[in-house]
Amino acid sequence: MYRVKSGDGTPIAYRRSGEGPPVILVGGAFSTAESEAPLARLLAPRFATITYDRRGRGASGDRAPYAVEREVEDLAxxxxxxxxxxxxxxxASGGALVVEAVAAGLPVSQFAVYEPPYAADAAALAARAELRPRLTELLARGARDAAVELFLSALEVHPETVAAMRRAPLWAELTGLAHTLAYDLQLVGEGRVPARRLAAVRTRAMVVDGGASPSPVRAAARAAAQALPRGRHRTLTGQTNEVAPHVLAPVLEEFFAA
Structure with a gap:
Protein backbone atom coordinates (compact mmCIF):
# COMPACT_ATOMS: atom_id res chain seq x y z
CA MET A 1 0.00 0.00 0.00
CA TYR A 2 1.00 3.60 -0.53
CA ARG A 3 0.47 6.46 1.91
CA VAL A 4 -0.28 10.14 1.54
CA LYS A 5 -0.50 12.74 4.30
CA SER A 6 -3.81 14.47 4.78
CA GLY A 7 -4.18 18.13 5.69
CA ASP A 8 -3.74 17.49 9.42
CA GLY A 9 -0.76 15.20 8.89
CA THR A 10 -2.69 11.93 9.24
CA PRO A 11 -1.31 9.20 6.94
CA ILE A 12 -3.94 7.75 4.61
CA ALA A 13 -3.19 4.33 3.13
CA TYR A 14 -4.32 3.62 -0.43
CA ARG A 15 -3.93 1.24 -3.35
CA ARG A 16 -3.85 1.94 -7.09
CA SER A 17 -4.70 -0.38 -9.96
CA GLY A 18 -5.53 -0.12 -13.63
CA GLU A 19 -5.00 2.54 -16.26
CA GLY A 20 -7.21 5.30 -17.59
CA PRO A 21 -9.25 8.13 -16.10
CA PRO A 22 -8.98 8.07 -12.29
CA VAL A 23 -11.81 6.85 -10.06
CA ILE A 24 -11.61 6.88 -6.25
CA LEU A 25 -13.76 4.33 -4.40
CA VAL A 26 -15.03 5.39 -0.96
CA GLY A 27 -16.22 2.63 1.37
CA GLY A 28 -19.02 2.68 3.91
CA ALA A 29 -19.36 1.37 7.46
CA PHE A 30 -16.94 -1.44 8.39
CA SER A 31 -15.13 -1.15 5.06
CA THR A 32 -11.45 -0.80 4.19
CA ALA A 33 -9.52 -0.67 0.93
CA GLU A 34 -9.74 -4.46 0.82
CA SER A 35 -13.54 -4.30 0.92
CA GLU A 36 -13.61 -2.34 -2.33
CA ALA A 37 -10.93 -4.44 -4.04
CA PRO A 38 -13.36 -6.68 -6.01
CA LEU A 39 -15.05 -3.66 -7.58
CA ALA A 40 -11.69 -2.00 -8.23
CA ARG A 41 -10.48 -5.08 -10.12
CA LEU A 42 -13.56 -5.01 -12.37
CA LEU A 43 -13.09 -1.31 -13.14
CA ALA A 44 -9.31 -1.51 -13.61
CA PRO A 45 -9.40 -2.40 -17.35
CA ARG A 46 -10.98 1.00 -18.08
CA PHE A 47 -10.01 3.21 -15.13
CA ALA A 48 -7.15 3.94 -12.78
CA THR A 49 -8.86 3.02 -9.53
CA ILE A 50 -7.84 4.12 -6.05
CA THR A 51 -9.16 2.36 -2.95
CA TYR A 52 -8.21 3.52 0.52
CA ASP A 53 -8.63 2.98 4.23
CA ARG A 54 -10.70 5.83 5.59
CA ARG A 55 -9.12 7.40 8.68
CA GLY A 56 -9.26 5.22 11.77
CA ARG A 57 -9.39 2.06 9.64
CA GLY A 58 -6.86 -0.46 8.42
CA ALA A 59 -3.43 0.98 7.72
CA SER A 60 -4.53 4.62 7.86
CA GLY A 61 -3.92 6.82 10.86
CA ASP A 62 -6.36 8.75 13.01
CA ARG A 63 -6.41 11.93 15.03
CA ALA A 64 -8.88 13.18 17.62
CA PRO A 65 -11.24 14.88 17.62
CA TYR A 66 -12.97 13.52 14.54
CA ALA A 67 -14.47 16.04 12.12
CA VAL A 68 -16.14 15.55 8.75
CA GLU A 69 -13.83 18.24 7.35
CA ARG A 70 -10.83 16.01 8.06
CA GLU A 71 -12.30 13.21 5.94
CA VAL A 72 -12.91 15.70 3.15
CA GLU A 73 -9.25 16.69 3.43
CA ASP A 74 -8.33 13.00 3.14
CA LEU A 75 -10.13 12.87 -0.19
CA ALA A 76 -8.44 16.10 -1.28
CA ALA A 92 -23.56 4.00 2.06
CA SER A 93 -21.80 6.43 4.44
CA GLY A 94 -19.02 6.63 1.84
CA GLY A 95 -21.63 8.08 -0.48
CA ALA A 96 -22.48 10.73 2.10
CA LEU A 97 -18.78 11.55 2.33
CA VAL A 98 -18.61 11.89 -1.46
CA VAL A 99 -21.49 14.37 -1.33
CA GLU A 100 -19.72 16.38 1.37
CA ALA A 101 -16.52 16.43 -0.66
CA VAL A 102 -18.24 17.62 -3.82
CA ALA A 103 -20.27 20.23 -1.90
CA ALA A 104 -17.02 21.49 -0.37
CA GLY A 105 -15.73 22.24 -3.86
CA LEU A 106 -13.18 19.47 -4.33
CA PRO A 107 -12.17 18.96 -8.00
CA VAL A 108 -14.49 16.04 -8.78
CA SER A 109 -15.32 15.44 -12.45
CA GLN A 110 -18.41 13.32 -11.74
CA PHE A 111 -19.64 11.06 -8.97
CA ALA A 112 -21.89 8.11 -8.20
CA VAL A 113 -23.25 6.92 -4.87
CA TYR A 114 -24.95 3.70 -3.84
CA GLU A 115 -27.72 3.97 -1.21
CA PRO A 116 -26.40 6.95 0.75
CA PRO A 117 -27.77 6.56 4.31
CA TYR A 118 -30.27 9.39 4.20
CA ALA A 119 -33.85 9.25 5.41
CA ALA A 120 -36.81 10.63 3.49
CA ASP A 121 -39.69 9.88 5.89
CA ALA A 122 -40.56 10.54 9.53
CA ALA A 123 -40.28 6.91 10.65
CA ALA A 124 -36.77 6.54 9.28
CA LEU A 125 -35.70 9.84 10.84
CA ALA A 126 -37.12 8.77 14.21
CA ALA A 127 -35.21 5.49 14.05
CA ARG A 128 -32.00 7.38 13.26
CA ALA A 129 -32.60 9.76 16.17
CA GLU A 130 -32.99 6.79 18.51
CA LEU A 131 -29.90 4.98 17.20
CA ARG A 132 -27.38 7.77 17.58
CA PRO A 133 -27.40 8.28 21.39
CA ARG A 134 -27.57 4.53 22.06
CA LEU A 135 -24.62 3.79 19.81
CA THR A 136 -22.64 6.75 21.15
CA GLU A 137 -23.16 5.55 24.72
CA LEU A 138 -22.04 2.00 23.92
CA LEU A 139 -18.90 3.20 22.17
CA ALA A 140 -18.11 5.61 25.01
CA ARG A 141 -17.91 2.74 27.48
CA GLY A 142 -16.05 0.44 25.13
CA ALA A 143 -18.91 -1.98 24.48
CA ARG A 144 -17.79 -2.74 20.95
CA ASP A 145 -19.67 -6.03 20.53
CA ALA A 146 -22.95 -4.44 21.63
CA ALA A 147 -22.33 -1.42 19.39
CA VAL A 148 -21.80 -3.63 16.34
CA GLU A 149 -24.92 -5.66 17.17
CA LEU A 150 -26.98 -2.48 17.53
CA PHE A 151 -25.73 -1.08 14.24
CA LEU A 152 -26.43 -4.32 12.39
CA SER A 153 -29.94 -4.50 13.86
CA ALA A 154 -30.54 -0.94 12.61
CA LEU A 155 -29.64 -2.24 9.16
CA GLU A 156 -32.33 -4.92 9.66
CA VAL A 157 -29.84 -7.79 9.72
CA HIS A 158 -31.69 -10.84 11.09
CA PRO A 159 -30.72 -11.78 14.69
CA GLU A 160 -29.81 -15.31 13.58
CA THR A 161 -27.45 -13.86 10.99
CA VAL A 162 -25.86 -11.61 13.61
CA ALA A 163 -25.42 -14.62 15.91
CA ALA A 164 -23.69 -16.52 13.12
CA MET A 165 -21.45 -13.52 12.41
CA ARG A 166 -20.40 -13.42 16.07
CA ARG A 167 -19.05 -16.97 15.72
CA ALA A 168 -17.08 -16.19 12.57
CA PRO A 169 -13.58 -14.66 12.25
CA LEU A 170 -15.24 -11.67 10.55
CA TRP A 171 -16.58 -10.51 13.92
CA ALA A 172 -13.14 -9.48 15.16
CA GLU A 173 -12.75 -7.27 12.08
CA LEU A 174 -16.13 -5.63 12.69
CA THR A 175 -15.48 -4.92 16.36
CA GLY A 176 -12.03 -3.60 15.47
CA LEU A 177 -13.75 -0.94 13.33
CA ALA A 178 -16.59 -0.25 15.76
CA HIS A 179 -15.22 3.15 16.82
CA THR A 180 -15.58 4.43 13.24
CA LEU A 181 -19.35 3.96 13.43
CA ALA A 182 -19.36 7.18 15.46
CA TYR A 183 -17.60 8.86 12.54
CA ASP A 184 -20.27 7.65 10.13
CA LEU A 185 -23.04 8.93 12.39
CA GLN A 186 -21.43 12.34 12.58
CA LEU A 187 -20.97 12.35 8.82
CA VAL A 188 -24.66 11.73 8.17
CA GLY A 189 -26.00 13.84 11.05
CA GLU A 190 -29.73 13.61 11.62
CA GLY A 191 -29.95 11.68 8.36
CA ARG A 192 -32.41 13.84 6.46
CA VAL A 193 -31.87 14.02 2.68
CA PRO A 194 -29.82 17.26 2.35
CA ALA A 195 -31.94 18.59 -0.50
CA ARG A 196 -30.72 22.18 -0.31
CA ARG A 197 -27.08 21.10 -0.16
CA LEU A 198 -27.57 18.72 -3.09
CA ALA A 199 -29.34 21.41 -5.12
CA ALA A 200 -26.17 23.50 -5.02
CA VAL A 201 -24.07 20.67 -6.52
CA ARG A 202 -23.61 21.17 -10.27
CA THR A 203 -21.45 18.10 -10.83
CA ARG A 204 -22.78 15.28 -12.99
CA ALA A 205 -24.06 12.58 -10.61
CA MET A 206 -25.81 9.23 -10.35
CA VAL A 207 -27.61 7.77 -7.33
CA VAL A 208 -28.09 4.00 -7.37
CA ASP A 209 -30.18 1.69 -5.20
CA GLY A 210 -31.03 -1.99 -5.05
CA GLY A 211 -34.42 -3.23 -6.18
CA ALA A 212 -34.59 -5.60 -3.18
CA SER A 213 -33.58 -2.98 -0.62
CA PRO A 214 -36.16 -1.67 1.90
CA SER A 215 -38.55 0.92 0.49
CA PRO A 216 -37.33 3.76 2.80
CA VAL A 217 -33.79 3.27 1.49
CA ARG A 218 -34.99 3.44 -2.10
CA ALA A 219 -37.18 6.46 -1.40
CA ALA A 220 -34.19 8.32 0.04
CA ALA A 221 -32.07 7.45 -3.01
CA ARG A 222 -34.75 8.77 -5.35
CA ALA A 223 -35.11 11.96 -3.32
CA ALA A 224 -31.35 12.53 -3.40
CA ALA A 225 -31.23 12.03 -7.17
CA GLN A 226 -34.13 14.42 -7.71
CA ALA A 227 -32.44 17.11 -5.62
CA LEU A 228 -29.27 17.01 -7.73
CA PRO A 229 -29.49 19.39 -10.72
CA ARG A 230 -27.50 16.96 -12.89
CA GLY A 231 -28.50 13.80 -11.07
CA ARG A 232 -29.88 10.58 -12.45
CA HIS A 233 -31.31 7.58 -10.63
CA ARG A 234 -30.74 3.88 -11.30
CA THR A 235 -32.21 0.81 -9.61
CA LEU A 236 -30.36 -2.51 -9.85
CA THR A 237 -32.88 -5.33 -9.96
CA GLY A 238 -32.53 -7.88 -7.17
CA GLN A 239 -29.74 -6.05 -5.36
CA THR A 240 -29.66 -5.05 -1.68
CA ASN A 241 -27.27 -2.94 0.40
CA GLU A 242 -24.67 -5.67 -0.28
CA VAL A 243 -24.54 -4.89 -3.98
CA ALA A 244 -22.74 -7.43 -6.16
CA PRO A 245 -19.61 -5.89 -7.74
CA HIS A 246 -20.18 -7.66 -11.07
CA VAL A 247 -23.66 -6.08 -11.28
CA LEU A 248 -22.54 -2.61 -10.24
CA ALA A 249 -19.32 -2.36 -12.25
CA PRO A 250 -20.91 -2.15 -15.74
CA VAL A 251 -23.28 0.57 -14.52
CA LEU A 252 -20.42 2.65 -13.14
CA GLU A 253 -18.32 2.01 -16.22
CA GLU A 254 -21.07 3.24 -18.53
CA PHE A 255 -21.70 6.33 -16.42
CA PHE A 256 -18.06 7.33 -15.89
CA ALA A 257 -17.13 6.70 -19.53
CA ALA A 258 -19.90 8.97 -20.90
Missing part, protein backbone atom coordinates in the same frame (compact mmCIF):
# COMPACT_ATOMS: atom_id res chain seq x y z
CA UNK A 77 -5.07 14.44 -0.68
CA UNK A 78 -6.11 11.42 -2.73
CA UNK A 79 -7.39 13.64 -5.55
CA UNK A 80 -3.93 15.22 -5.66
CA UNK A 81 -2.42 11.74 -5.92
CA UNK A 82 -4.84 10.97 -8.77
CA UNK A 83 -3.55 13.93 -10.74
CA UNK A 84 -5.68 16.83 -9.53
CA UNK A 85 -9.19 15.61 -10.19
CA UNK A 86 -11.08 12.32 -10.46
CA UNK A 87 -14.48 10.68 -10.45
CA UNK A 88 -15.73 9.46 -7.08
CA UNK A 89 -17.87 6.48 -6.13
CA UNK A 90 -19.15 6.02 -2.59
CA UNK A 91 -21.29 3.36 -0.96
Missing amino acids: ALLAVAGGDAALYGV
